[in-house]
Each structure stands twice: as structure tokens, then as C-alpha cells.
Amino acid sequence: MSFDLETLKAAVAAHGRVARVVVASAQGSAPREAGASMLVWDTGQSGTIGGGALEYDAARLARETLANAGRDHVHRYPLGPALGQCCGGAVTLVTETYDAARANAIDPRAPFLRRFGGPETAPLPLQRALRLARGEGVAPRPQLTQNWFLEPLVTPTRPVWIWGAGHVGRALVHVLAPVPELAITWLDTSRDRFPDRIPENVTVLPTEALATVLHRAPKDADHLILTYSHALDLDLCHAALTHGFASVGVIGSATKRVRFRNRLTALGHAPEQIDRIICPIGNTALGKHPHAIALGVATALLAGQARPILAKGREA
Structure with missing residues (x-):
């Protein structure tokens, strides 16, 4: 799964500020894999992260973030205890808000790396993944490490x-x-x-x-x-x-x-x-x-x- 920048830009153009919710990691039995994402705005959404209750709660939090000009955040859901889902795993979601300026600032030629806390410099596994992507064209998998999140950007291939x-x-x-x-x-x-x-x-x-x-x-x-x-x-x-x-x-x-x-x-x-x-x-x-x-x-x-x-x- 990859970051679909063009779809994000189209949603921003149509709806103004948009929240993007992406599965940053999944452990055990989970509805979707890392990299699955959805876009949420005040009156609708597109895409899916699956899971019924998980998606409902994530969309609710995303709209609250949009309404209150909140910060990007990382949220971990133990699916059974937190949401009563029969899945036995856990999912960590990253929620970010975008306007046109922020979406246009993303470099479409390179994997997208950003920080949500943690150490000041990117962890070594993510640095190695970036070097492979830039030097050998090896697309990285979506991965969250010490609150740094790396995603490949989708390109039609x-x-x-x-x-x-x-x-x-x-x-x-x-x-x-x-x-x-x-x-x-x-x-x-x-x-x-x-x-x-x-x-x-x-x-x-x-x-x-x-x-x-x-x-x-x-x-x-x-x-x-x-x-x-x-x-x-x-x-x-x-x-x-x-x-x-x-x-x-x-x-x-x-x-x-x-x-x-x-x-x-x-x-x-x-x-x-x-x-x-x-x-x-x-x-x-x-x-x-x-x-x-x-x-x-x-x-x-x-x-x-x-x-x-x-x-x-x-x-x-």
C-alpha cells in the first residue's frame, strides 16, 4: 500500500481541509494491512481502513481534529478491549490534516517520512530504507518506528x-x-x-x-x-x-x-x-x-x- 498523493490533492480541491487516516502498523488479526488509508472531511469520506467500529471511531476523531484545528496524532487501538471487535489484534493509526499548501509541499519523487515525536533523527531502519529507495529504487514498506512514519508514494506503474x-x-x-x-x-x-x-x-x-x-x-x-x-x-x-x-x-x-x-x-x-x-x-x-x-x-x-x-x- 502507498500514499496516493494525487487522490489526496483532488479531495483537498473538492472539500477544503481533509484528514488522512492511515494504518501505520497492525499486529495479530486486524481488518487491514499497514498502508491502508481513508480520507475524511466534514461531510463525507473515501477509502477504508476496515473494521466497522474501528473505522467509525477513527472517522469521528478525524472530524474532531479538523473541527478543532487539532494536531496530527498517532493512536493505538487494541481491537478487542477498546472497540469490542472480534479481531484479536491491535492497530496503530496515524491521522494527519491537509490543506492545499501542505499537500503541494510533499515531494512526489521520494518516500514520505515524518515525525510524531520520538528521537530528533530518524531511526536507522528508516534511514536505510530511504537510502535503498533513493539509491536503488527499492520502494519501502509502510512502517512506524519510534514515532517516525515512512510511506512510499504511489506511482502508476x-x-x-x-x-x-x-x-x-x-x-x-x-x-x-x-x-x-x-x-x-x-x-x-x-x-x-x-x-x-x-x-x-x-x-x-x-x-x-x-x-x-x-x-x-x-x-x-x-x-x-x-x-x-x-x-x-x-x-x-x-x-x-x-x-x-x-x-x-x-x-x-x-x-x-x-x-x-x-x-x-x-x-x-x-x-x-x-x-x-x-x-x-x-x-x-x-x-x-x-x-x-x-x-x-x-x-x-x-x-x-x-x-x-x-x-x-x-x-x-
């Missing part, structure tokens, strides 16, 4: 290109856009095919000749192809096989897979490369509703399964 802004494309963007590690590019043939509201972290690229821009995708991108046209889908598969990719999934059926295989073979692609293209996408056990397809695809994508990431459907 996994490119996902979604081809098509129809019902399934919109469902996929809705499901995947909140995941901060994903760098999503969304493409279709014209701007009016997209919804009016686009998530801030999604890059929209309308272009009439879709296949001609596939070469702009990183060669480690995951491609989800679900345009309104079988001919377009085929052109995109051909372009992807020519360019290179991490995975390609195509909406359709077993029959479509066979037809595409024959046509791609005629275009000169090797069978072992064509077999890397998965069609149909999603988990057929979930059904064919656009959000059901999106959930199946997203589950496989985020589970970190071996690529190709999208399970083949049953034969028709």
Missing part, C-alpha cells in the same frame, strides 16, 4: 490500455480507475463515445484510426479490446502482435476466438503468439452483464496471476 468506451469499457474503467498502481489509457474512435465525466487518473485518447496508435503503448501494457466492431478488434490484435504486449484480452466468444485465430494466421502471425490473445475475457461463471465481465477481468488483473491474465472461457 502498470499500463492498462482499454480499447472501447461502450458498456463494458465503461464498467472496466469504473472498476479499475480507483486502483492507484494502474496507469489507464482509454481509447475509442471519437470523443462523443466517452461519458461526460472521466476519472482524473484516466487518460482519454480519441482517434479515428485506433490501430495506428497502438505502437504508442508500452510493450509491457495489458490491452483490453472491446470496441463496437469485430473488424476494429481484429485490427488491434494484429497491431498488438506486431508491436508487443504483456497481455491482450478480447471481448467475444469461442467462435470469435477461432475466427480471429484463422485470420491472424493468414496475416502471418505464429500460432504460439496468437495463443497469447485471450478471448473471451472475464469469468463466464459470473455472466455477461458488463459489470460482471469487468469484475472477472479486474479480479484476474489485480490477483497478479501469470500472464496472460484473462482466463479463457468455456468452449461454446
Whole structure:
């Protein structure tokens, strides 16, 4: 889990001063892991640290802090004795308040280290983690040591290109856009095919000749192809096989897979490369509703399964 600075800035722009509550450490059985966080403002919140009573009390304290211009603080919850939760562990939360000036002062290029008391200099384990991050690019894990807290800042590192802004494309963007590690590019043939509201972290690229821009995708991108046209889908598969990719999934059926295989073979692609293209996408056990397809695809994508990431459907 990482500090999502862009989401924080967007919340501050929308709501003014915002409190960020993050799980700094968790021992034993706990609802969420270190680094899980939520944002809280006077009339709402986003994200979750889990745990029902834990989240309710943490949000209450965060709003009190905002209302009273209170200081950032660290609070430890023994979940059973303090909150009556069945979890047998303990959670330590860090609560900080942000306005635009404070959020903009955070350096997005480096892990975020701050002090809530304790020694004047950062403990040696955190200093070593910082050196590894700066010198070798090794992202640190979220860790609280002697009231010093270190978090990595999230940077989108996994490119996902979604081809098509129809019902399934919109469902996929809705499901995947909140995941901060994903760098999503969304493409279709014209701007009016997209919804009016686009998530801030999604890059929209309308272009009439879709296949001609596939070469702009990183060669480690995951491609989800679900345009309104079988001919377009085929052109995109051909372009992807020519360019290179991490995975390609195509909406359709077993029959479509066979037809595409024959046509791609005629275009000169090797069978072992064509077999890397998965069609149909999603988990057929979930059904064919656009959000059901999106959930199946997203589950496989985020589970970190071996690529190709999208399970083949049953034969028709």
C-alpha cells in the first residue's frame, strides 16, 4: 500500500481541509494491512481502513481534529478491549490534516517520512530504507518506528490500455480507475463515445484510426479490446502482435476466438503468439452483464496471476 498523493490533492480541491487516516502498523488479526488509508472531511469520506467500529471511531476523531484545528496524532487501538471487535489484534493509526499548501509541499519523487515525536533523527531502519529507495529504487514498506512514519508514494506503474468506451469499457474503467498502481489509457474512435465525466487518473485518447496508435503503448501494457466492431478488434490484435504486449484480452466468444485465430494466421502471425490473445475475457461463471465481465477481468488483473491474465472461457 502507498500514499496516493494525487487522490489526496483532488479531495483537498473538492472539500477544503481533509484528514488522512492511515494504518501505520497492525499486529495479530486486524481488518487491514499497514498502508491502508481513508480520507475524511466534514461531510463525507473515501477509502477504508476496515473494521466497522474501528473505522467509525477513527472517522469521528478525524472530524474532531479538523473541527478543532487539532494536531496530527498517532493512536493505538487494541481491537478487542477498546472497540469490542472480534479481531484479536491491535492497530496503530496515524491521522494527519491537509490543506492545499501542505499537500503541494510533499515531494512526489521520494518516500514520505515524518515525525510524531520520538528521537530528533530518524531511526536507522528508516534511514536505510530511504537510502535503498533513493539509491536503488527499492520502494519501502509502510512502517512506524519510534514515532517516525515512512510511506512510499504511489506511482502508476502498470499500463492498462482499454480499447472501447461502450458498456463494458465503461464498467472496466469504473472498476479499475480507483486502483492507484494502474496507469489507464482509454481509447475509442471519437470523443462523443466517452461519458461526460472521466476519472482524473484516466487518460482519454480519441482517434479515428485506433490501430495506428497502438505502437504508442508500452510493450509491457495489458490491452483490453472491446470496441463496437469485430473488424476494429481484429485490427488491434494484429497491431498488438506486431508491436508487443504483456497481455491482450478480447471481448467475444469461442467462435470469435477461432475466427480471429484463422485470420491472424493468414496475416502471418505464429500460432504460439496468437495463443497469447485471450478471448473471451472475464469469468463466464459470473455472466455477461458488463459489470460482471469487468469484475472477472479486474479480479484476474489485480490477483497478479501469470500472464496472460484473462482466463479463457468455456468452449461454446
